[in-house]
Amino acid sequence: xxxxxxxxxxxxxxxxxxxxxxxxxxxxxxxxxxxxxxxxxxxxxxxxxxxxxxxxxxxxxxxxxxxxxxxxxxxxxxxxxxxxxxxxxxxxxxxxxxxxxxxxxxxxxxxxxxxxxxxxxxxxxxxxxxxxxxxxxxxxxxxxxxxxxxxxxxxxxxxxxxxxxxxxxxxxxxxxxxxxxxxxxxxxxxxxxxxxxxxxxxxxxxxxxxxxxxxxxxxxxxxxxxxxxxxxxxxxxxxxxxxxxxxxxxxxxxxxxxxxxxxxxxxxxxxxxxxxxxxxxxxxxxxxxxxxxxxxxxxxxxxxxxxxxxxxxxxxxxxxxxxxxxxxxxxxxxxxxxxxxxx
Numbered sequence: 001x002x003x004x005x006x007x008x009x010x011x012x013x014x015x016x017x018x019x020x021x022x023x024x025x026x027x028x029x030x031x032x033x034x035x036x037x038x039x040x041x042x043x044x045x046x047x048x049x050x051x052x053x054x055x056x057x058x059x060x061x062x063x064x065x066x067x068x069x070x071x072x073x074x075x076x077x078x079x080x081x082x083x084x085x086x087x088x089x090x091x092x093x094x095x096x097x098x099x100x101x102x103x104x105x106x107x108x109x110x111x112x113x114x115x116x117x118x119x120x121x122x123x124x125x126x127x128x129x130x131x132x133x134x135x136x137x138x139x140x141x142x143x144x145x146x147x148x149x150x151x152x153x154x155x156x157x158x159x160x161x162x163x164x165x166x167x168x169x170x171x172x173x174x175x176x177x178x179x180x181x182x183x184x185x186x187x188x189x190x191x192x193x194x195x196x197x198x199x200x201x202x203x204x205x206x207x208x209x210x211x212x213x214x215x216x217x218x219x220x221x222x223x224x225x226x227x228x229x230x231x232x233x234x235x236x237x238x239x240x241x242x243x244x245x246x247x248x249x250x251x252x253x254x255x256x257x258x259x260x261x262x263x264x265x266x267x268x269x270x271x272x273x274x275x276x277x278x279x280x281x282x283x284x285x286x287x288x289x290x291x292x293x294x295x296x297x298x299x300x301x302x303x304x305x306x307x308x309x310x311x312x313x314x315x316x317x318x319x320x321x322x323x324x325x326x327x328x329x330x331x332x333x334x335x336x337x338x339x340x341x342x343x
Contacts, residue, residue, distance in 0.1 A: 005032035005033040005157055005188055005189060005190055006032055006066050006067040006157035006158055006190055007029070007030060007031055007032045007065075007066075007067060007190070008028075008029075008030040008053065008064075008065065008066055008158060008190060008192065009028070009029050009030070009064070009065040010026050010027055010028045010029075010049065010052075010053070010062070010064055011027055011062055011063045011064070011065065012025050012026070012027055012061065012062040012063075013025075013026040013027070013049070013052060013059045013061070013062035013063070013064060014026070014059065014060050014061040014062055015045075015048050015052060015057065015059055015060050015214075016060045021214055022043075022045050022048040022214055023045045023048050023049060023052070023059070023214045024045075024213070024214035024215050025062070025215075026045065026049060026062070026214065026215065026216070027062075028049075028209060028216065028219070030190060030192065031190075032157075032190055033188045033189065033190055034190055034191070034206050034207065035184050035190075035191040035193065035204060035205055035206045036191070036192055036193070036205060036206060036207050036208070036209060037192075037193045037194070037195060037200075037201040037204060037205040037207075037208045037209070038050065038192065038193070038194045038195075038209050038211060039195060039196070039198060039201040039208050039209065039210050039211065039237075040196065040210060040211035040212055040237075041196060041212065041237070042196065043213075044211040044212050044213065044214070045211050045213070045214040045215070046194045046195075046196075046211050047162060047163075047194055048214075049194075049211075050160055050162055050192060050194045052064060052072075053066075053081070053158075053160060053192060054076055054079070054081060054083055054160055055071070055074060055075055055076035055077075055078075055079050055081075056076060058072070059072055066079060066080070066081070066157065066158055067157065080156050080157060080158075081156050081157075081158045081159070081160055082151035082152055082154065082156035082158070082159040082160065082189075083151060083159075083160045083161075083162070084144075084147050084148055084151045084159070084160070084161045084162070084164045085147070085162055085164065086162055086163040086164060086166055088135070088140075088143045088144060088146070088147045089147065090135040090143060090146060090147060090150075091135075092134065092135055092136060093134075094134075094135075095131060095132055095133065095134060096122070096127065096130050096131050096132070096133050096134070096135065096138070096146050097118055097119070097122070097131030097132065099135065099146055099150055100118045100121050100122060100131075100146060100149045100150045100153050101114050101115075101117075101118040101153070102150065103150060103153055103154040104117060104118065104153060104154060107154060117153055118131070118149075118153055119131065121149040121150075121152060121153040122146075122149050124149065124152070124183065124186070125145040125146070125148050125149045125179065125183070126145065126179070127142065127145050127146065127149065130142070130146075139172075140168050140169075140172060141168060141172040141175060141176060144164065144165070144168065144172075144176060145176075145179065147164070148179070148180075148183065152183070152187060152189070155189075156189065157189065157190060158189065158190045158191075158192065159189050159190065159191045159192070160191075160192050160193075160194075161180075161191065161192070161193045161194065162194045163194055163195055163196070164176075164193075165177070165195075165197075165200060166195070166196075166197065173200070177200065177203050177204055180204060181203075181204060193205070198237060198238050198239065201222070202222040202225075202226065202238070202239075203222075205221075205222055206221070207219060207220060207221055207222075208220065208221075208222055208225050210225065210234055210237065210238065212233060217230065217231060217233055217234055218230045218231070218234045225238055226238050226239055226269075227339070228339060229241075229267055229339060229341065230342075231341060231342070231343045232264070232265055232267075232341045232343065235267035235339065235341060239269065240269070240270055240311060240313075241267045241268065241269050241270070242267070242268040242269070242270065242273075242310045242311060243265050243266075243267060243341075244256065244265060244266040244267075244268055244308065244310075244338070245264075245265050245308075246259055246263055246264060246265055246266070248306070249306050250304070250306045250307075250308040251266060253284060253304055253305055253306035253308065254284045254304055254306075254308070254310075254331075255283065255284055255335070256335065256338055259340060260340065262342055263340040263341065263342060264341055264342060264343065265341045266338040266339060266340055266341060267338070267339040267341055268310070268333065268337065268338045268339075269337070270299065270310075270311040270312050270313040271313045271314075272333050272334070272337040273310065273312040273313075273314075273331050273332075273333050274312075274314065274331070274332055274333065275312075275314070275318075275320050275323070275329055275330065275331060275332075276330045276331065276332040277320070277330075283330050283331050283332030283333070284304055284305070284330070284331055285304075285305065285328055285329070285330055285331070286302035286303055286304045286305075286310065286328070286329060286330075286331050287302065287303045287326065287327070287328050287329075288300055288301075288302060288323045288324065288325055288326060288327050288328075288329060289301045289302065289303050289309070289325070290325070291322070291323070291325065294313070296315060296316060296317075297313050297314060297315055297316060298313070298314055298316055298322065299311055299312070299313050300312045300313075300314070300323065302329075302331065310331075312331065
């Protein structure tokens, strides 16, 4: 199955609901074949942006383009996009095969071609041989695979996914993430994915648009977003981090003096901290307040001399024996791992 590709462009899109502005002069260019995630907390505007792209909602101002075509005034069925919903949205009275074939039958594709394409789509999501079953006979993960097959069977140039994995448990979500990555590599279609789960966004995306209050706070590749957050909000939302205030003596107490007058805080990821042997090593002393078991890692909650609380994550297979609660240990890190935050 060979997918078309199309770029997507939001051009100065605003959406107001009475006095509430859900999207505020929102602009975003998505390359053909790119997997981009709209990430953010509830109320950030990510689902509103997706609904406007899908045609389920209309912008108060601005325009949306799929390829070179302005689609803001077109109904959903004229936009040629595939959609995967959080709730699966399968027809319970239809078989798995008929659910997948439905978009093709709506397009009046000949029956012989419908059979070939629907069966191929089911094979693609590893559900070959399940066509005769009803959705009620499938697990949640299998139903979501059927929804994926139905969304791609008509070969849309753009595939939209709205919180598509949030109804599944952790293991199923991780399995489906692998499937989605594989499908994107195989199909090459443009994907716009909406989620509030930062781990999901980091795992799946070519780029992430982190949103808050209807605007993009930072648009970047997952690694850049994690390692070089542009603001305190980004640093705190993407993964776990230690926010070290510059004032109050906290930065100086852990060896981060002279960071610049415009810097308001520093972001220091828990995995960048490490225990050091001996007082001659660069670092600072801290008291162990809590130890949490995380499987392959331990997470320590530490209290520095200035009163600052920090979290440190370290592999359980490390060379040093685990510390004890209440023990004072010496902590080090590379100064370049502390990212300056300017707002």
